[in-house]
Amino acid sequence: MSGLRDEFAGLAALVTGGASGIGLATATLLAERGARVACLDLNPEGVPEPLLGLAADVTDDESVRAAVAAAADALGGIDVLVNNAGIGARGSVEDNSDEEWHRVLDVNVVGIARVTRAALPHLRASAHAAIVNTCSIAASAGLPQRALYSASKGAVQALTLAMAADHIREGIRVNCVSPGTVDTPWVRRLLDAAADPPAELAALRARQPTGRLVRAEEVAAAIAYLAGPLAAATTGSVLAVDGGMHGLRLRPDPPPR
Template identity: 75%
Template sequence: MTREFSGLSAVVTGGGSGIGLAAARLLADRGASVACLDLDPAGVPADLLGLRCDVTDAVSVTEAVATAADRLGGLDILVNNAGTGAQGTIEANPDDEWHRVLDVNVLGVVRVSRAALPHLRASSAAAIVNTCSIVATTGLPNRALYSATKGAVQALTLAMAADHVDEGIRVNCVNPGTVDTPWVRRLLDSADDPAGELAALRARQPIRRLVSAAEVAAAIAYLASPLAAATTGTVLAVDGGMHGLRLPPAGPGPGRRDG
């Protein structure tokens, strides 16, 4: 495994589990010093710095980022991964739910990035990677609110990349498909037919399975890496082919393929 992050420091929000923890673990394995910011950092391994942070609270964000930069000796990489989900059409979620999810998924990126920028400007390898979603570019049913927030994150990523390119700060985002995370598993467990729902999630991705957190982490590590110094303003899909491929459904029959 390469050690291209040796001597660099990274902050990962939502780093207590799922994609965030997988990304933090991979960055550390490749040499970075890593702080995981999370509402509940209890699951952060001892070799990583776990800090409590509420991305909807500006004071909490400012204090957590400052502590991380102090403890790690600076800040070179920010992974904005903290987020929350929502289901339903535009009729399903009341205004306060729209405000709550937008506050986490969009303004959370703004608050953490704003707190990190003074530290990133001092780095010669500064990079921000935002965790977005395939729903930013592909319409899925019953995801109106979530899609709106992730569309905003993708647009914000490109705007940030333009704003900070002259400062030497690269900004990119990764767009996962449906990822096998604790959050997705909780959604499945609450469904009337968990096995059927899981089969449907697998079937809608051309690779016919869920994306793994490790696969998304690998994409995050690439975008954050000094080896990708010419990559900014890029949207990297890790979606099992959902965005670009149109394949016949799995199963027997003319024009179909084996599942």
């Protein structure tokens, strides 16, 4: 256990979307394991110490470059980048406007490109450089009313593999986590907007073989594994944290006699 507690000692990590949900859970865990951590977020005011909160909009290149530079200066470099910032979308392929398609793809896909290219000079200087992108089960499973979101996360998965190939010879590992439905503030807002929130929550729980939502801390643990020096042989991987959605096909319970 002592090895995990200090696995990130001496390393600096940058987490986007780090003020809540998966991002905050990840930043907190990395700090607990010894990392110096900066959280980039549209509203970083709630980021607790010892985490460093920095305002950044991943759709704005100037904002991203300024925040990444500030993080690198404050932390003494960047060894780990967690591209976690993202937004959701509901509806079939006909339900969202062109503007909404551009907005979601700009955050979820191009945002990763903006932050990564700003961080690459710092990552190249690290002996333990790692990038972890937050993907989704929606990248590989057809989910109803998630056309735009699924398209964006499919792009994240493909981008992860391409980045891994591009940067492996620079000593930079690139992987992604693929969560199922996670109990985050965003999911809770979706539930609150549903016509029947208890029924919607029951349906979300039921579609994961474990029968429950994934916890943000469980996704954070997977990100920390992929980001850490102990995973030095792992790159170009997609790690599912989805309660069994990706691989399990359970038989329905037999009817009561």
